[in-house]
Amino acid sequence: MAMTISEKIIARHAGLAEVEAGQLVICDLDLVMANDVTGPPSIKEFEKIGKPVFNANKIALIPDHFQPAKDIKSSELAKIMRDFAKKNKIKHYYEAGRVGIEHVILPEFGIVAPGMLIIGADSHTCTYGAVNAFSTGVGTTDLAVGLATGKAWFKVPESINVKLTGKKPKNISGKDVILTLIGKIGVDGALYKTLEFSGEGVKELTMTDRLTISNMAIEAGGKAGIFPFDEITQFYIGCRVNYPYTPTNADEGAKYCQTVEINLSELKPVVALPHLPENVKAVDELGEIKINQVVIGSCTNGRLEDLQIAAGILKGRKIHPDVRCIVIPGSQEIYKEAIRCKWIDIFIDAGCVVSCPTCGPCLGGYMGILAAGERCVSTTNRNFRGRMGHVDSEVYLAGPYVAACSAVLGKIGVI
Amino acid sequence: MKVEGKVWRYGDNIDTDVIIPARYLNTFDPAELAKHCMVDIDETFAANVKAGDIMVGGKNFGCGSSREHAPVAIKASGIPVVIAASFARIFYRNGINIGLPLLEIGDAVEKISANDILKIDTDTGTIENVTTGETFKAHPLPPFVQGIAQTGGLINFVKEKGTLSA
Ligand code: SF4
Numbered sequence: 001m002a003m004t005i006s007e008k009i010i011a012r013h014a015g016l017a018e019v020e021a022g023q024l025v026i027c028d029l030d031l032v033m034a035n036d037v038t039g040p041p042s043i044k045e046f047e048k049i050g051k052p053v054f055n056a057n058k059i060a061l062i063p064d065h066f067q068p069a070k071d072i073k074s075s076e077l078a079k080i081m082r083d084f085a086k087k088n089k090i091k092h093y094y095e096a097g098r099v100g101i102e103h104v105i106l107p108e109f110g111i112v113a114p115g116m117l118i119i120g121a122d123s124h125t126c127t128y129g130a131v132n133a134f135s136t137g138v139g140t141t142d143l144a145v146g147l148a149t150g151k152a153w154f155k156v157p158e159s160i161n162v163k164l165t166g167k168k169p170k171n172i173s174g175k176d177v178i179l180t181l182i183g184k185i186g187v188d189g190a191l192y193k194t195l196e197f198s199g200e201g202v203k204e205l206t207m208t209d210r211l212t213i214s215n216m217a218i219e220a221g222g223k224a225g226i227f228p229f230d231e232i233t234q235f236y237i238g239c240r241v242n243y244p245y246t247p248t249n250a251d252e253g254a255k256y257c258q259t260v261e262i263n264l265s266e267l268k269p270v271v272a273l274p275h276l277p278e279n280v281k282a283v284d285e286l287g288e289i290k291i292n293q294v295v296i297g298s299c300t301n302g303r304l305e306d307l308q309i310a311a312g313i314l315k316g317r318k319i320h321p322d323v324r325c326i327v328i329p330g331s332q333e334i335y336k337e338a339i340r341c342k343w344i345d346i347f348i349d350a351g352c353v354v355s356c357p358t359c360g361p362c363l364g365g366y367m368g369i370l371a372a373g374e375r376c377v378s379t380t381n382r383n384f385r386g387r388m389g390h391v392d393s394e395v396y397l398a399g400p401y402v403a404a405c406s407a408v409l410g411k412i413g414v415i
Numbered sequence: 416m417k418v419e420g421k422v423w424r425y426g427d428n429i430d431t432d433v434i435i436p437a438r439y440l441n442t443f444d445p446a447e448l449a450k451h452c453m454v455d456i457d458e459t460f461a462a463n464v465k466a467g468d469i470m471v472g473g474k475n476f477g478c479g480s481s482r483e484h485a486p487v488a489i490k491a492s493g494i495p496v497v498i499a500a501s502f503a504r505i506f507y508r509n510g511i512n513i514g515l516p517l518l519e520i521g522d523a524v525e526k527i528s529a530n531d532i533l534k535i536d537t538d539t540g541t542i543e544n545v546t547t548g549e550t551f552k553a554h555p556l557p558p559f560v561q562g563i564a565q566t567g568g569l570i571n572f573v574k575e576k577g578t579l580s581a
Contacts, residue, residue, distance in 0.1 A: 024557045026579055048570050051577075123505075139483050139505055141512040141569050151579040153559070155507075188475055192504050223504055 002253035004159040005226045006194040009134040009248055013117040014154075021158040021255070029058070030116040030133075032146040035102055036063040038121035040080040045144030053088045054150030060092035060111060060120075061085050062102035065359045070366040100331025100357035103127040103215060103299035107207075108331055110240030114229050115248045119143065119152050124299055124381065129214035129226035130207065132233050132248060134194075136223050157223045159194040160185075161256035164201025166265030171414070173309065174209030175301060175379065175399030178216040179270050181262060183280030190222035193257065196250060197227050201264045207236040208305035212399075215300045216381050219277040269414055271377070272397040275385045283402055286412055290322075293376040294407040295388075296400055297328025297355075298362045301379035304334050306400040311343035313404035313415060319351040320410030326353045326368045328360055352407075364388045370395075377406045416516065416537045416564060418495045419545070420467040423460060424529040425453075427473035431485040431506065434477065445491035452488040466493035469535065471527050473499065477506025486510040496535055498542065498553070500524045511560055514568035518542065518553035526551070537561065557581075 001018045003011065011019040013027035032054075034042055039061055046053075053059060061081050066074035085093035092111055099105060103124050106112045114132035118125065121143040128135035138152065146152050162181060182189070195217050197210075205213070210227050217225025227233070229247035237245070271286070273279040296302075296310050307329060319325045327347045329335035335357060338344050347354050353368075361368035362380040370376055370389030375396065378388065383395035396412060405415045432455075439451040453460040470489060476499035477485060486509050489497060496516045510517045516537045527533065531546040540555035556564070559581040566572040573579055 022554070024560060026559065026581055045570060049574055137505070139509045139512065141483065142508060145512075145569050145573050145579055149573060149579045153511075153579065188478070188503075191475065191501070192507075221504070 002251035002255070004194070004250050004254040004256065005196050005228065005248050006134055006157055006159055006224060009115055009117055010154055010156050012246070019156045021156050023156045024153060025156065026151055026153050027117055029119055029146055029150050029152055031058050031060060031112065031118040032143065032150070033060040033062070033102065033106070033118065033120035033122070033125060034143055035065050035122055036067055036074065036078045036081055037065045038140070038143065040077050041140050042121055042143040042147065043080060043084050045140055046147045049144065049148045051148045053147050056089045057091045058150065059090050059147060060106060061090055062094065062099060062105065063096065064099065064101045065363065066365050067358060068096045068356070098332065100334070101299045101302060101359055104302055104330030104334070107131055107211065108240070108333060110242065113237060113241045113245035114233060115246030119146050123218045124215050126217045126222065126224050127211055127215040127299060129217065129224050130210035131237060132227060132229040134224055134226060137218060155192070157192055157194045158257040159196045160190055161259040162195050162197045163199040163259055163261045164197060164204070164264060165199050165261060166201055166263040168204040168264045169267065171269060171401050172264070172267045173399045173401060174205060174212030176267050176270050177205070177209065177262065177264070178213040179272050179277065179280045179397065180267060181260065182216065182220045182277050183270070185220055185260060187219060187276055187278045188221040190217065190220040193222055195220065195222050195225040196256070198250070201262070202228060203230060203232065204264055206305060207232055208303045211303065212300050216277070219381060269399065269402050271402060271412060272383055274383050274394040274396065277381070277383060277397060283412060283414055289375065289396070289412040291377050291406055291411060292323060292374040293368060293370065294323060294325040294403050295328070295361050295368055295376060295378040295380060296325070296403050297330065298359065298380040299330065300381040301400050302328055302330025302334070304337055306379065307334065307338050307343050309400040310404040311346045313401065313408065314350040314352070315346050317350055317408050319407050322410050323407050324353065324368070325351065325407040326355060326361065328355045329357055331357050361388055377403050377412055379403050416495070416561065417535065418467060418469070419532065419534045420469045422527055422529055422531045422533060423464065423468055423470050424527065425456065425470070425472045428475045428478055429472045430478045431482050434485040435488040445487050448484055448488035449491035452492050461492065464492050464494070468494060469533050470494045470497045471499065471524060472497065473524060474501050476502045477510070478503035483509045483513060486513050486515045490515040496537055498524065498527070511563060512569040514564045514566070516556055516560070516564045520551050520553045523551045537564070
């Protein structure tokens, strides 16, 4: 039987020759992940099971949401996770100063690889679809059971074939692709389903573009967002992954529940207006929208290429006097490289705040919380009401190009 | 599992905030959560629901946050099974994981009204509407999901079995 990427990865981990959409199966997991917010409650449930962790090398516990600790409560959460990690000799646990945002560092450190099956107690665990893994977000109980048994149950998802055609124009990045797609299919357009990307346009997308796109599959309700394995995956994985992995591409004739086509040549820079990621509009159709803050960072757009795009715009320019522009490299490695490339100088000379890697303002944690009535252009992934601060504040989602331009202009726009 | 009960009927896109509003999330106690279940759309539910009654919703039941409090509140209300046209993904997982069977029947849900009496066999997925005489078929719950429900949730299930297996 011809299978999709999702079906193939799930079948392999269920020990079955084939599976089809709708089937319920139990799978072996290659990696179980949690952060400082979701880890502690899962650890509590895990302890009820009364078994040791299934494999200390296949668990990642990443302190990133409120770390370095923003207050006493966050510090105590981090401590629960730290103590657990030490006691159980968890391989992928990193202290502040050696860490970054979970969905940035796991691919960067080579902890996720093609063909893997991964669960994480964080809805953006779908990010690793960019490197050809099947990876999805779960709740407290699933994670606890994953820690103890290395297994999870799955309902095999149907897949939507997202066919990418055309050439990516200048100033268009992965963010414009995924926001355009969510604008088309809506925030529940991929409910239960996997987005599987295909077509000639895939090779137009860098790994950074792909990570941004897979990251936001959940914003369309998706279970995962998976790219095929190609030379770009191979190149990215090449120097990072030093263990065997299984590139997994869809079979000819695999069954999809729907095909959505996106012609990259036609894309324009877009933003998602408050308060849903599906409220997508081309920047040139917006009237004058004045802003107070810009955030460039997060697991969606905190990678080197994102900073490069922003630095390209901000070089020799100044942040608008009414705007605070906060730049957050997604990992220490990215931070260091950005220093080496002199981009951090460019950001500071332009008048930006540059922070250590953290989720920070993305979920309204700290490091840039909005007051009532304030507007922010952000390269993050959610613009729900109150996500970045006061319930009467507004978040406009955009890629790094639009975000950096808007920071200079003091309103949403491009230069 | 076989159950027979009266229907509490709700519409499409019942989100987790409706099932258990965020203002009641300062507790994990199931009985306490049950007291406020559905309160924002149906004030009569918590006071009148009887053990064995059945909840029926439309499309995308349980959408919104990943809070496990939502299926916990429904289960603690005495509801043994929820039927809907479709469930939101994380709610579906969470429901099953805490031992609340969920049956999906698509458009057939339109043929179930408030206060109908349903006879359900979760093992076969058969739903008989005793009031109208119609019978529907949901995907039967696979044996291991039935096992999860019987032991009262995934944590207990794994404790008993020593692992997660069919
Ligand atoms: S950067 Fe934002 S979306 Fe990403 S993991 Fe952190 S809080 Fe979640």
